[in-house]
Amino acid sequence: MKVEIMIFILILFLFFMWLGLGKSKPPGTYSKGSDEENIGDILTSMSLEEKAGQMTLVAEYAIKDKNDIGKKGIGGILSGGGGYPVPNTPESWRLMINSFQKEALASRTGIPLFYGVDAVHGHNNVEGAVIFPHNIGLGASRSSELVRETAFITAQEMLGTGANWNFAPVLSLPRDMRWGRVYESFGNDQALVSELGRHYILGLNEAGVLATPKHYLGEGFEEWGSSKDYLLDQGAITLSEEELLGDSLEPFEKAVNSGAMSIMVSRSSWQGVKISANKRLLTNILKEHLNFKGFLVSDWGAIDQISDNDYRNTVEAINAGIDMVMVPENYGEFIDNVVRAVNSGDIPESRINDAVERILRAKKSIGLFNVSITKHPDPDVLGNPEHRNVARRAVRESLVLLKNEGVLPITKGKSVILAGRGGDDVGLQSGGWTIEWQGREGKIPGGTSILEGLRRELPDCDITFEAEGDFIIPEKADIGIAVISEKPYAEGAGDTENLGLSESDRKVIESVKKHSKKTVLLVLAGRPLIISDVINQADAVVMAWLPGSEGDGIAEVLSGKYDFKGKLPLAWPKSMEAVKEKGEDPLFEFGYGLNYGLLVENEFYGT
Ligand code: BGC
Ligand code: BGC
Numbered sequence: 001m002k003v004e005i006m007i008f009i010l011i012l013f014l015f016f017m018w019l020g021l022g023k024s025k026p027p028g029t030y031s032k033g034s035d036e037e038n039i040g041d042i043l044t045s046m047s048l049e050e051k052a053g054q055m056t057l058v059a060e061y062a063i064k065d066k067n068d069i070g071k072k073g074i075g076g077i078l079s080g081g082g083g084y085p086v087p088n089t090p091e092s093w094r095l096m097i098n099s100f101q102k103e104a105l106a107s108r109t110g111i112p113l114f115y116g117v118d119a120v121h122g123h124n125n126v127e128g129a130v131i132f133p134h135n136i137g138l139g140a141s142r143s144s145e146l147v148r149e150t151a152f153i154t155a156q157e158m159l160g161t162g163a164n165w166n167f168a169p170v171l172s173l174p175r176d177m178r179w180g181r182v183y184e185s186f187g188n189d190q191a192l193v194s195e196l197g198r199h200y201i202l203g204l205n206e207a208g209v210l211a212t213p214k215h216y217l218g219e220g221f222e223e224w225g226s227s228k229d230y231l232l233d234q235g236a237i238t239l240s241e242e243e244l245l246g247d248s249l250e251p252f253e254k255a256v257n258s259g260a261m262s263i264m265v266s267r268s269s270w271q272g273v274k275i276s277a278n279k280r281l282l283t284n285i286l287k288e289h290l291n292f293k294g295f296l297v298s299d300w301g302a303i304d305q306i307s308d309n310d311y312r313n314t315v316e317a318i319n320a321g322i323d324m325v326m327v328p329e330n331y332g333e334f335i336d337n338v339v340r341a342v343n344s345g346d347i348p349e350s351r352i353n354d355a356v357e358r359i360l361r362a363k364k365s366i367g368l369f370n371v372s373i374t375k376h377p378d379p380d381v382l383g384n385p386e387h388r389n390v391a392r393r394a395v396r397e398s399l400v401l402l403k404n405e406g407v408l409p410i411t412k413g414k415s416v417i418l419a420g421r422g423g424d425d426v427g428l429q430s431g432g433w434t435i436e437w438q439g440r441e442g443k444i445p446g447g448t449s450i451l452e453g454l455r456r457e458l459p460d461c462d463i464t465f466e467a468e469g470d471f472i473i474p475e476k477a478d479i480g481i482a483v484i485s486e487k488p489y490a491e492g493a494g495d496t497e498n499l500g501l502s503e504s505d506r507k508v509i510e511s512v513k514k515h516s517k518k519t520v521l522l523v524l525a526g527r528p529l530i531i532s533d534v535i536n537q538a539d540a541v542v543m544a545w546l547p548g549s550e551g552d553g554i555a556e557v558l559s560g561k562y563d564f565k566g567k568l569p570l571a572w573p574k575s576m577e578a579v580k581e582k583g584e585d586p587l588f589e590f591g592y593g594l595n596y597g598l599l600v601e602n603e604f605y606g607t
Contacts, residue, residue: 036361039357039361043360046073048349050108051338053074056325056334059080059083059328060100061083062331066100069103070107075359077100078115081118081125082435082438093161098162101113119155120134122548128383130153130383130388131430131447133391133546134183135169137547140187140400140566144195148206150200151202152203152206152207160381161377164210166204166211171213173219174570175582177570178495179495180494181491183431190247194253197213201255202259205366209366213264214299215264216296217266218266220248223236223238227495228305230493231495231496232492232495234268234492236272237271256286261294261362263296264296265296267299277306282296283320296323297323303316310333310337314347315346315347318355394553395547395551396554396557398547398566399564401540401594402572408558410558410560412461414477415479416464416477417464417477418465418481420482420483423450425442425443427444430447430548431489432490438493439488440488447551449551450554451465452551466511480517484501484529485525489526499530501530501533509521509534509537519538521537521538522542523543524544532575542554543568560596567593568588571588571590574586
């Protein structure tokens, strides 16, 4: 009898042991331990190849065979700038991402996928999404609560299509206004960038989307002319370690403390070495000193820039502390290199385990293991009226009034002329990273242009628009608005030697001045332009940055329905010489911005 009981207990024991073995679990089922225990379980059940796959981030267009996602255990897929399904509708995004997610869930490990996008001002690759002002405008608003709300809405629109990972916010600190990424930053004051960045991360976290502050570290401090492919972007930083940490670490420190679980590493170099290969910055400072528990993702093709040897690049980047590599194309080769490096002892297996553990921890942090495709994303949330209301508010609060000599607000019954292509072009007012990587001129579905906004807000004003300023009008209008705009650009393609106005901008200003009693200069640009030579021709100057899809927000302030709130998030240089010499004597100081003084009589809306 006793022996039988003992055998029975032994069998029971063996049965439970068998149940508990990671490798024998059906795909996608994990024990109900704590998150960290769970991660440990998953990790021990994974092969080296599967771990290497988990460390791989692939561009959507580069997936040649969907079966590879499950077979190779790919960790993440992204749509880069200008990446979208055809037709570019929220519903086809949802179908596309779900079809990838299904492959991952059906794989042996059943680990869900990260789907990453650069939703840097709204879910901006998708036609029909709300497009917020670029960060520089949010920086001018100085409203952390607004930033948090824009991030939350962006995340909801992302989740509406199944995307769960946002390569945002940018925490760079631009010093040189010639750089093509100035507008992606919140400004160049560490405290401001830290605070707004922190709230952006909180907004994404609240919605359950993974935030990725970028690009670590020192971005904005590169020397002009030091870049291999561009003029400044991805160039060289020469600061000492003390200066580098003192001048640019704070926003990342705050980001880590706010729960950021992934950080993207810069493609620039510091003291002659690409940051993607710098163990001191990635491992010692970020992971050890700041106690960052999430994972580091390299930027697009970044590790290819370390040297001309692919195998060596993989070894150096991963040993330095990169956990997931945005390959973005030759994923098979990358996975093979990781496996080879571990087998030959060039990368310690403990480093791979650490990387995968960090990635899985981040996947857990947004609840990926619980939701995935069963959550049924709702593409109808994209661009809904509540979201557009918040974007319109963001536009209003981002505008900076630089000069106003008795012209604004535009009061009832005035005749108004509007000139400049940006006056009626949502693409121009949205800038880069809008549908296309480099942005595009022309209509953006669902958007409202400045002209449309003015007509709506000032129904009894007579408004005439001429893109090139060729007015044929019998007498001078009461008010003329000259819109000058930068052509859309993104990243290094926007690095430019010259921030002066173009010939066509000058023509627009001249003709507006000729045909109106008072001239308002409205600037649509990602950075301060050199306006010293035209500012005296204008009675008022408004910096509108790159406001995005809700152009009526501009009209709501020009009409006096709302007051100006924006303050410059960086100083406005006087001349190109001052830009080049990093001159100290700006045309407008950091923090400058006028308003109507609140007691403005409001003819349309009462007080
Ligand atoms: C940019 C990143 C972006 C990535 C993916 C890179 O070129 O530097 O900011 O997240 O592409 O689109
Ligand atoms: C992608 C961008 C990426 C860039 C990097 C483009 O083709 O669409 O997302 O940032 O390449 O060079």
